[in-house]
């Protein structure tokens with residue numbers, strides 16, 4: 273089966289004089305969350321409500337070197353997950369991440385200007401490291417109700433009916449190209465970026481979040497089919513606590 277190598281340039285803005293604090297390094301801030309009532313996990317939690325008029329200019333470069341190979345689909349009970357074969361990488365500035373999996377939330381976890389969406393997909397990438405705390409880069413993709421989505425159609429019928437079961441996929445059966453092709457040229461590589469956390473336990477605060485500006489479409493039936501399997505699995509939005517959101 274033919275393999276596709278996609279090189280998608282998501283961003284290439286480099287500011288000569290960056291006025292914002294660098295997001296690199298990602299040292300876990302030492303925080304005393306006991307001083308904030310109800311705050312259990314820290315000050316850099318996800319998801320968030322992205323106020324699109326309160327962002328700064330982004331300064332990160334991201335390249336995806338994507339081998340279009342998704343090897344399995346899992347019904348995890350609380351979500352539907354697609355597992356990538358090894359080999360696809362994502363490079364942010366000079367840091368390499370490996371594609372691991374993508375999964376779904378119904379409804380969306382991130383909000384744009386207070387508005388939620390019926391579906392959000394998370395593409396989870398992990399930095400190869402021997403550190404005990406993994407470093408993540410997650411791409412969030414929002415879907416509104418509309419036309420049938422070809423990418424979702426690639427796997428919808430293949431989702432195992434029973435929870436906690438995995439089904440192998442034929443090479444090329446699920447194609448990311450179907451998703452990428454639907455992005456209009458002017459919105460390719462446009463995203464909101466901030467520092468946050470996993471949205472499920474242990475809520476680790478080592479996630480570089482990129483939420484795509486393009487709102488994808490999926491049909492009512494596709495969204496309902498995913499929701500019927502995973503239920504309502506969105507975490508509520510978390511406080512910003514002074515974090516900056518940048519965009520390009």
Ligand SMILES: [Zn+2]
Nearest residue numbers: 375377394471
């Ligand atoms: Zn997620």
